[in-house]
Amino acid sequence: MSEARAYHHGNLREALLEAGLQLTRAGGPSALVLRDVTRRVGVSPNAAYRHFADRAGLLQAVVERVQQEMTALMHPDGTPDGEDPAARARAQLRAVGLGYIDFALREPGWFELAFAAPELGRAPGPGPGSGYDHAPGPPLPAPLARLVDALDGLVAAGVLRPEERPGAEWPCWSAVHGFALLALHGPLRGLPAEELRRSAERTVDAVVRGVTGG
Amino acid sequence: MSEARAYHHGNLREALLEAGLQLTRAGGPSALVLRDVTRRVGVSPNAAYRHFADRAGLLQAVVERVQQEMTALMHPDGTPDGEDPAARARAQLRAVGLGYIDFALREPGWFELAFAAPELGRAPGPGPGSGYDHAPGPPLPAPLARLVDALDGLVAAGVLRPEERPGAEWPCWSAVHGFALLALHGPLRGLPAEELRRSAERTVDAVVRGVTGG
DNA sequence: CCGTGATGTGTACGCTGTCAACATAGTCGG
DNA sequence: CCGACTATGTTGACAGCGTACACATCACGG
Incomplete structure (x- = not known):
């Protein structure tokens, strides 16, 4: 139902977040390079702009993910x-x-x-x-x-x-x-x-x- | 003596440091943009490379200045x-x-x-x-x-x-x-x-x- | 007076984030 | 079933960044 599924890529937004998590995990906030994220997902840089306002928007979304993740981690x-x-x-x-x-x-x-x-x-x-x-x-x-x-x-x-x-x-x-x-x-x-x-x-x-x- | 005086500009190094201090004072480390610093001094971007290895070198030098400054400030x-x-x-x-x-x-x-x-x-x-x-x-x-x-x-x-x-x-x-x-x-x-x-x-x-x- | 080293300039490259125009692929109303 | 519409992704371009390389200019010492 709410399973957001493939248009061209099959939910990109999620893939971008995932890539963002990986990159920032290894290198902190400054490692979230927009072109890197999109490259890693195999998509053009501007594709990200369909899902986030700008780099800061993506960053913000990743932050929220991490904070959720942390809730689980702090059992x-x-x-x-x-x-x-x-x-x-x-x-x-x-x-x-x-x-x-x-x-x-x-x-x-x-x-x-x-x-x-x-x-x-x-x-x-x-x-x-x-x-x-x-x-x-x-x-x-x-x-x-x-x-x-x-x-x-x-x-x-x-x-x-x-x-x-x-x-x-x-x-x-x-x-x-x-x-x-x-x-x-x-x-x-x-x-x-x-x-x-x-x-x-x-x-x-x-x-x-x-x-x-x- | 150690009064490093004019070649072309009249000691640039000092001027760059001074500009760096002003910029970082207002905007923190990320405000130390090499091209900004040189622009403010009225010199080409690459001129800085005669006095500092790279942006990080300039930054480091500014840090040291600030730490000295601070010694005075904490009377x-x-x-x-x-x-x-x-x-x-x-x-x-x-x-x-x-x-x-x-x-x-x-x-x-x-x-x-x-x-x-x-x-x-x-x-x-x-x-x-x-x-x-x-x-x-x-x-x-x-x-x-x-x-x-x-x-x-x-x-x-x-x-x-x-x-x-x-x-x-x-x-x-x-x-x-x-x-x-x-x-x-x-x-x-x-x-x-x-x-x-x-x-x-x-x-x-x-x-x-x-x-x-x- | 000329060479030599110190200092600053010009040009260029690859990288970044981002904008505008375009292409495609799914969805939906008739 | 077909055409319009929207969501999504691509291309190309721009300005700004740090920086490498070649060149110009100045000061000085022989």
């Missing part, structure tokens, strides 16, 4: 076991942070595309409260949604005072996002995986401690 | 006053972090150029200890040097246990670097300056608490 991961609900809530937040960093290190191209590409109208923009509104229009990117949940969990577990909840996303996100970038392009680039992991844990632990009021 | 700022040396050391670290963020927000183009441009052989790469060696070859970029000092200060003041000192740079840098990027291109972009400032302080405070063992 539920189960709430960590343990009796103490406070400890469990903390562990949850920790897991979210490490998950973010893991994704960035495992899929650097996609990470950069989805979360570190400048000039990309990403981000709904926070509401008046300076914390994410809990019922905004566009669905949050998966990792951010999980962060929001984890922080709410901290409040529920009594670890985080409710008046400290709004805006608590930013220190957390800042730390893991910054770490990912330092590890990918910054001074930590090329460090052995084990050391990197320890540094990541330390960073996450620090910010978790910091946010939950020491 | 000593004086050690904060106060009796308690522990509190003073903490305040020092806090000031370094906020200084980093301030610079990023005040000079987004230069910040991105000097600290957030991918594929730029920035970063000496940490030594075996996973903390910066205290006597490496190339001089650290100014803000990082100040960070190192602040952390050493924490140890001296007895706030940070010496065995926790190595690698303490990364949580700190991660947080402020990440925050700067979220504020420039991420979800915090466009937030009123005052709110931004509060979020920045919260982020810095969190990581300072987190690093200094809660």
Whole structure:
């Protein structure tokens, strides 16, 4: 039914997205070269313009694909076991942070595309409260949604005072996002995986401690 | 003496750097378009190749200029006053972090150029200890040097246990670097300056608490 | 005064994204 | 069943980019 099928090529749009995913996976956003994508699909460069406004449009669509993909990749991961609900809530937040960093290190191209590409109208923009509104229009990117949940969990577990909840996303996100970038392009680039992991844990632990009021 | 003076143009190299600084200040690394730079100086595109290997070479040189500039911009700022040396050391670290963020927000183009441009052989790469060696070859970029000092200060003041000192740079840098990027291109972009400032302080405070063992 | 090296110019090539005009292939109304 | 219409893909062109190569020009040292 909605199986969009062959005109000349047999759904090109999908093929272009697929090619875009492959290219950006290996080389980040800058590897999405329009002529490359079309070449790889075996079609003329301008064919892309029947399905996307321009290069930026294609890029944007690939970004959305990656963000969906990521939702799957960050499997539920189960709430960590343990009796103490406070400890469990903390562990949850920790897991979210490490998950973010893991994704960035495992899929650097996609990470950069989805979360570190400048000039990309990403981000709904926070509401008046300076914390994410809990019922905004566009669905949050998966990792951010999980962060929001984890922080709410901290409040529920009594670890985080409710008046400290709004805006608590930013220190957390800042730390893991910054770490990912330092590890990918910054001074930590090329460090052995084990050391990197320890540094990541330390960073996450620090910010978790910091946010939950020491 | 070293006053490189007129051949045809009267030191071009300097003029190119100057133009590069202007362009990147307004538009970040991607605004450094070789043909733009030379046009602005009133010279043919290829003239640049007498002074730089290629576009990347010019870019690299501009980066170094910016990093020098930054040393001046981050004026000593004086050690904060106060009796308690522990509190003073903490305040020092806090000031370094906020200084980093301030610079990023005040000079987004230069910040991105000097600290957030991918594929730029920035970063000496940490030594075996996973903390910066205290006597490496190339001089650290100014803000990082100040960070190192602040952390050493924490140890001296007895706030940070010496065995926790190595690698303490990364949580700190991660947080402020990440925050700067979220504020420039991420979800915090466009937030009123005052709110931004509060979020920045919260982020810095969190990581300072987190690093200094809660 | 002339050669020699440093410096800037001119021309050209291949690459990019994108526009306008055209061709084709499916769909649908009569 | 046939012609019109629309969706889709191709061709050719343009401007702009970084850059390689050959040439012109200037300053200076013998």
